[in-house]
Amino acid sequence: MNGEAQMDRPEMIRTARGKRPQFYDTPGLDEAMGMIMVLASEISTLRDRIDAGERVARAAGIDLAAGIEALELDEAALAEREERRQDFLRRLYYLQIKDAEDARERQTAKGYVDTIAEIAQT
Template identity: 40%
Template sequence: MSDDAIDWMLRANAKAKGKRPAFFEEPALDRMLSIVMALVGEVSVLRERLDTVERLLEKNGSLDRADIEAFVPDRDAAFERGCLTREYIARIMRGVQQDLEGMKTNEPSIDEIRRDLLES
């Protein structure tokens, strides 16, 4: 199926079946989280595409769109990309991870530490 036959706006506006997950008491925060995570996904894709461009330029000295679209990373490149993606996601999710760890050890969350610092 060609891109011309796909209604991308229709796909972008498709609604998932079932109830949306709620993580926060305030629905606006859940919407914001959804937007941020969508942006995280887009940036991740852009990072991989940039990596493709850099590798092709290094190898060939030039490139065209077909080279980019046809590029398949070798095993080493795929491993490197995987490591970079995991590091990227870990940085983004650092605050959440710290809060979860704090719950396990009864340490204050980042929000509690911030609030205490602002109040003092």
């Protein structure tokens, strides 16, 4: 799949409802493990792509390392990289973003007033 085809893929919204399974007793460890797995997947994919690029370049007699060092990116390339980084961060922090969205949906004016009243009484 080339870069253009990947950019044209439809945005997939993955929202699971309900309680997530908990595997570890330590608070936050399940979320951290999810983040680690996303990172591991990204690193594995990245390494495969680097290996493929190195093999193609070597077969064509290209000094890939020198070309990479000399590369100067234009604004479009920089914007594409930033979009890719933001997509990666959304996937990496998916559970934290979802938890924040769930909390925002549960937040009400009455809940706010009740919380303030509860704090005032302590």
